[in-house]
Amino acid sequence: MKLSRKDILGIKELGADEINLILDTAETFIEVSTREIKKLPTLRGRTIINLFLEASTRTRTSFEIAGKRLSADTINISSSTSSMVKGETLIDTARNLEAMNPDVIVIRHRSAGAPHLLARMVKQPVINAGDGAHEHPTQALLDMMTIRSKKGKMEGLKVAIVGDIAYSRVARSNIYGLRKMGAHVVIAGPATMLPRDIERMGVAVYCRLEEAIKGADIIMMLRIQTERQQQNIFPSLREYANYFCLNGENIKLAKEDVLVMHPGPINRGVEISPDVADGPYSVILDQVTNGVAVRMALLYLVTGGGQ
């Protein structure tokens, strides 16, 4: 099977069959990264532009490694050095990049919808590496891959997503994806961090961590953006942690074989206590490993790969 779309902009528009195609493909790439020679000739002579207009190391590094392990040439453009973008609309940036004939453009942007605008402007495939508070599809795909590989399925699982839901593109992409794959999604967070009408996305909403994680198969803790504190979204990290930190005590409310996930970087002791982050339930590092494989799969599929 091949991907029938040009771009990967969000999970919202993907079908369950497409998600399965991506995860199946990613699984075939997992093994490559464990070899001594971690390289396939698949994308030799292709040019991948990593256009990161919002600071990122983790995701950019993951994409860069993914591209190189497929033998592609990778070009990094970051906001700090990007005079290209100053005094120039995203449209002009897009057209300029297009004129250099890249094969894929990966974009992270602080504004929701920027990748979609880019995708409409250029003929090349565009992959959204996170846009504002909107979507972060590659994160959700690596999360779903981690769940599927550990649990053998997603259908019927109870997944609790906890934290700053309103601001989280990770939460949004995961809710779309997990619901499509048949999971039961519940969310929890301080009232100021819950978007209105979130129930419409088909999730159950709780104000207390304990209620959300009760009987959960998966607990996904979101990162607190500490800069949001100044906006009076939450009183203090300590106060937040009192109510919403996953720890060795409250985790007992979840299933015995619960998986604990976090998109990173972790604020230890705020979202997750260190013993849980490093404990037996944690699959946080599997997420990182799967991230490289998912991004290899996407680069492969958007450039026409697949049978």
Add this chain to the structure above:
Amino acid sequence: MKLSRKDILGIKELGADEINLILDTAETFIEVSTREIKKLPTLRGRTIINLFLEASTRTRTSFEIAGKRLSADTINISSSTSSMVKGETLIDTARNLEAMNPDVIVIRHRSAGAPHLLARMVKQPVINAGDGAHEHPTQALLDMMTIRSKKGKMEGLKVAIVGDIAYSRVARSNIYGLRKMGAHVVIAGPATMLPRDIERMGVAVYCRLEEAIKGADIIMMLRIQTERQQQNIFPSLREYANYFCLNGENIKLAKEDVLVMHPGPINRGVEISPDVADGPYSVILDQVTNGVAVRMALLYLVTGGGQ
């Protein structure tokens, strides 16, 4: 034919035969960037250092892609991360880079003449990627390539260059090059933006856009450095645009098959109205595409390529 000089520092010192050699070579590389596998083994095992001590994304990206499509290893050094350069003279930087045995050094520097100093210090070929308000030879070469490929020649064409001439290394390099190739060059801009004695470069000078573009085959609009406004070089962007913005009206003064060029990034509505920038006369994106080919040609030629 091979290039008989070590460095590409400016258009001023190039002969018409050398310019033709570079453009002919660049044309053979255009096709590579349209292939699925955009890669030639030409510079495999060569090391190219992109030493960008003045912010740039566009030119650096173009050089990096050019190098990678020739299979070279490319090393980026930018001013933001460059402790090498702090407290060290350019001479010491040059000698240090030389000692690491690169094959080509590409340099952008805020000071006019810096590439020439570097070239005298090191045995490796040096390519000037823009030095202060002095020269930007690769930009002029891609501009000439664009004109030649669209018009079939440069000789006898009327080329109008409009804007901040005094401050523009793009203008200076193009005036040298186009004059050598037999074009008739006219310039226009506010009086504060015209260098004294510019007539000595063999160009006709006008104070009004309309006079300059009348009957022009090519209109080359220069980027306004908005930071120059604080120096009282021009009153306001709006005032500037009133007199010097190329738009759907005044462009009718030019030839019917006029080409509109801009080195980018464009300040839309200041130098060019959006309808003209995106309109049928615009070859702005051809310039970008040709930029990769011209840089591939230069990297190839300075490392000894050619028959």
Add this chain to the structure above:
Amino acid sequence: MKLSRKDILGIKELGADEINLILDTAETFIEVSTREIKKLPTLRGRTIINLFLEASTRTRTSFEIAGKRLSADTINISSSTSSMVKGETLIDTARNLEAMNPDVIVIRHRSAGAPHLLARMVKQPVINAGDGAHEHPTQALLDMMTIRSKKGKMEGLKVAIVGDIAYSRVARSNIYGLRKMGAHVVIAGPATMLPRDIERMGVAVYCRLEEAIKGADIIMMLRIQTERQQQNIFPSLREYANYFCLNGENIKLAKEDVLVMHPGPINRGVEISPDVADGPYSVILDQVTNGVAVRMALLYLVTGGGQ
């Protein structure tokens, strides 16, 4: 012979046989950088992460070139772009990098001991590219390589190290290494720049440059960190230079075939007068060339290379 340790964290823990192995291996790589095709397939498909959390161009460039000449994929992470590191402990950064399956992690960090912490956390080899005022083992190795190749030996040579000893990781690593290899090491610097109990490292200590360099085979001048002036470590650069600048006069106190070294970047006229820096005794650029070879050797050896 193969390296029997996982990491290269400091010279302190290396044996003379290990130092000789590294230098012997580096010598075999010197020739590669002088070829037209400067590339060996040795580390094809391996991923090297250059994690530079303290500004550096020189050392990062040297490591990047070394990796590429061995055909490895190199990934640069710098502190300026590193959101990964913000709000995240080094432990979490380490675990995340490990989960992406690199083959080597090269780290520079402002805190002494950071590379050791990283090395304990990850299964991959770690190379210390400079940690605080602690060690800079690759610099000492390239210095020893330069001495050995010029003098044919290290044993019995008098090596004078002059400058800000207390703050210098270069001095510390060289003292460990040169002493192990049988050299006689003397140091000199202003009293405020000499660490207490430095004699315990087996070196003779002088307060005057002239005493230290008398009869020296090697003079190693250290870089003055000009930002240290504000801490009242030294009165002024001029005052410092009056007493501790190596120049055409005082150098006559050394042996006739003395070698002058400096880790760079040089403050000309402060640590070394220009005529001496560029004069016949100077091997400063040999140090840079040897740096690439030493780093190729280390990357090769820590990934299991050697017979």
